[in-house]
Amino acid sequence: MILGFEIIGKITVVIIILLFLIIIFGVLLFIISYKTGKYPLPGIFSGLIDAFYSPIRFIVEKIGMNPDYFNSIVVDVKNSINMERFKKVPPEKRVILLPQCLRSVKCPGKLSPVNGIECIGCGLCYIKEFKEKTEKLGYRIFILPGGTFVKRLLKSIKPKAVLGIACFNDLFEGMRICEKAKIPVQGVSLKTTGCVETVVDWNEVWEKVLLGVDKNEVEGS
DSSP states (O other): OOHHHHHHHHHHHHHOOOOOHHHHHHHHHHHHHHHOOOOOHHHHHHHHHHHHHHHHHHHHHHHOOOOOHHHHHHHHHHHHHHHHHHSSGGGGGEEEEEGGSSSSSSSOEETTTTEEEEEEOOOOTHHHHHHHHHHHHHHHEEEESSHHHHOOOOHHHHSSEEEEEEEEHHHHHHHHHHHTOOOEEEEEEEEOOOOSSSSOOHHHHHHHHTTTTTTTHHHOO
């Protein structure tokens, strides 16, 4: 019995050491990305972030690195490993998921349990113009009241590619959901936090929208 406990104890120690080394490897990949602006082993890095996000970020913060920059690298890495597959999907088979917090505080749009917030084109925010332009390219636009809508939409509309805009936490989770469903995804983080009239870099969003899109389609829209 004592021998059995000793074996279990040794195995546990080995597992803990292995996990620690894996986490340190993830931190090293981040530091390399931070120093060089390049993403070595992006697929492995993305998997490590998915599995060990909290401890890797904790160590990154403790060694004095900006956690917001860490989050931006996480999104960039996931974008990089999904980009080529995303570009191959025609716009009419893609969807764009917007957070409801990008709306005007006076937005008269109503919530649909199926499609999220339904834009009625009031013009109080940029979403009206963005929706019109992207729909001409073939995209479908959904304004989500919360992150829980992502799984529901993926099951109901079955897109072949997804472009998501959200705060980091919702974006990270949404991108993970898409990757598990083997759906190529691109993401853009909000520039401000909060639940009302947040801000995003629309130029960055448009760069993602136009990935793989024929220039003639853009000129004709």
